[in-house]
Amino acid sequence: MQNPAANHTWLRRAFPFLHWINELRDGKTLRADLIAGITVALVLVPQSMAYAQLAGLPAYYGLYAAFLPPMVAALFGSSRQLATGPVAVVSLLTAAALEPIAASGSSGYVAYAITLSLLVGLFQLSLGLLRLGVVVNFLSHPVIVGFTNAAAIIIATSQLDKIFGVRAEKATHHYETVWNTIVATAHDIHWPTFAMAVGAFVIMIALKRVSPRIPNVLIAVALSTFLSWFIGFERVQTVTLEQIASEAVQEVVRDEATLKREIPAIDRAVAEAEKKYRDTLARFGTDDSRTLLAQHAFDTLKLKRERRIKTVRADIEELKKNRFEYVPGANDAPGKYYLRGHLPDGAVSDGRVWRIRSVDGEQLAMNGGGNVVGSIPQGLPSLALPKFDLGVILQLLSAAITISLIGFMEAISIAKAMATKTRHRLDANQELIGQGVGNIVGSLSLSYPTSGSFSRSAVNLSAGAATGFSSVITGVIVVVTLLWLTPLLYHLPQATLAAVIMMAVVGLINVSAVKHAWQANRQDGIVAVVSFVLTLAFAPHLDKGILVGAGLALVLYLYRTMQPRVALLARHADGTLRDAEVFGLKACDNIAMVRFDGSLYFANTSYFEDKIQERVATKPDLRFIIVVGDGINQVDATGEEMLAHLTERLHAAGIEVLFTGLKKQVMDMLVRTGLYERLGAGAFFRTDEQALDYAWKKLGNDHEADCPLNVVCPVTVAK
Structure with a gap:
């Protein structure tokens, strides 16, 4: 038996207006x-x-x-x-x-x-x-x-x-x-x-x-x-070709009228050529000479048609750029339209500037006013x-x-x-x-x-x-x-x-939004400016500006994730562990507590590994590396492989690697791959302080008396 409540929910999803239609009562x-x-x-x-x-x-x-x-x-x-x-x-x-x-x-x-x-x-x-x-x-x-x-x-x-x-x-x-x-x-x-x-x-x-x-x-x-x-803003007159006192204009208009009469016959010829080509293709295949000849005939006719139409349309568009002066006829006779600046001696125009609005056969619509929406x-x-x-x-x-x-x-x-x-x-x-x-x-x-x-x-x-x-x-x-x-x-x-x-x-x-993006992040500001400039430059091909801007944003994002911040931590005056470089604090010689601010994936594993190796190279007495993982959301297969090899090499060098604050999804991945089992449960801690206590106990009397991870040790600047 179907659940009425489920049916009701489905109906509301399919027809969202059911959520508010009853409110109209x-x-x-x-x-x-x-x-x-x-x-x-x-x-x-x-x-x-x-x-x-x-x-x-x-x-x-x-x-x-x-x-x-x-x-x-x-x-x-x-x-x-x-x-x-x-x-x-x-x-x-x-x-x-x-x-x-x-x-x-x-x-x-x-x-x-x-x-x-x-x-x-x-x-x-x-x-x-x-x-x-x-x-x-x-x-x-x-x-x-x-x-x-x-x-x-x-x-x-x-x-x-x-x-x-x-x-x-x-x-x-x-x-x-x-x-x-x-x-x-x-x-x-x-x-x-x-x-x-x-x-x-x-x-x-x-x-x-x-x-x-x-x-x-x-x-x-x-x-x-x-x-x-009220003022007759639009002034349109339909005139015959004979009223245009320009042989060049008349020739273009007649050419367009001829094309209109010829188009049906041209279209029939193109359609017949296409049918012949398709029939030949079906009978003899693509490589047969008869098929190639039929295709050539079809393509040639189609190209001629397109070129003819394009040429005539271009001529008509060029024609519409001309400006005319109108001289009314005497005794109700039709007036004449002369190209501006070509009035006969003694002729007086009506004072308006006329343009060709449209061409229909050998009739022209002349516009001597402004453009309006027209018939709807x-x-x-x-x-x-x-x-x-x-x-x-x-x-x-x-x-x-x-x-x-x-x-x-x-x-x-x-x-x-x-x-x-x-x-x-x-x-x-x-x-x-x-x-x-x-x-x-x-x-x-x-x-x-x-x-x-x-x-x-x-x-x-x-x-x-x-x-x-x-x-x-x-x-x-x-x-x-x-x-x-x-x-x-x-x-x-x-x-x-x-x-x-x-x-x-x-x-x-x-403009303030562009400025705000620049203030928030210089790279985002660059993306906004580049998108703006390229959209203007590529117009009317607007999609190019968007695609380049989106591509640049993705590249810069990948660049940022390739080199996330790797902070070496030390004890701050407020009792918390902070970035030693930012706050001017000394680093511990025996324990390197490193915080990685980003997901660990194929593009940044080498960067992470290099930063750890730097710590090892500059601290000869290093015994522990504690990786603070609360900023790591995901670790991919490349990241896991790097961690496995890195911890193995460090252990061989007498350096123990500990992890703190790893998120559930990261821990689950380490369990699935077996790395958790290889390192042992003792290498993973919930909090930073638990990991530090473990390291200090293992070091015993070998660690610094005033460890920067235990007491505040500002960097002293020589005068």
């Missing part, structure tokens, strides 16, 4: 969660759109990532107040992972982002189910501090083109892109866009100073959206499985692991802080499960990777959230926005979203 708790959920939603809606933009996705994909992941993570996670959804660092990592393999905002890019969310979720869920949440400890605090500070700078500077309304060429390294943006700004700043961004900054900063409880982000977004609509599909995204492509999965795997660990560290750090304040139990592995399931379910609804948010979690807690139901309410508000409010967001300036991002990442910059 209390009207006070329900009301608090309703208020907190609505409050967080007021921040989440504009923030999610801004972060989607940071991730290289259309803004509305932020809303897709803001309704299911927060609900699911709250239901299956351990924290009651953690607000999950799009966050700055994960959005930046997403862009860094996807930009090398697809054009930002393209359908392929979106598909990869959704696949990445699934991979992140599966990895986090696996870690949680296997109770492996401890793996995040391999990313040390100094590494995260250095990375986070660098990421904040990268995030902020990545928004400069949107703040100034310029188009800058993307380079291999982020710092080169920033320089290109600065150069473009010096020559081509769009003042209305810059003014819109400054206005958003002023509103958010001013309202935050008045009261942190005011939804400053929402108000800034609402006011700038209204102003954008009304309604909820359709549920569908992400496309599975083994090649893409392998490309994204390392990025998925990095995002999983960084995202979870961000989530668990704020969750721990809130759990301490609210005195609720937090299970890191359950939180991993919650974040993982949230990302998996999110990928089914076109979401990109999400994590726990510092800022929104703080808002959730301060607004009085008592249970995870507050995040469910937040998700419901986002659903309402998607169903009925998206038309209101059309005129939201992208410059405002860039300002929202920059305001959000200011809180990530924490």
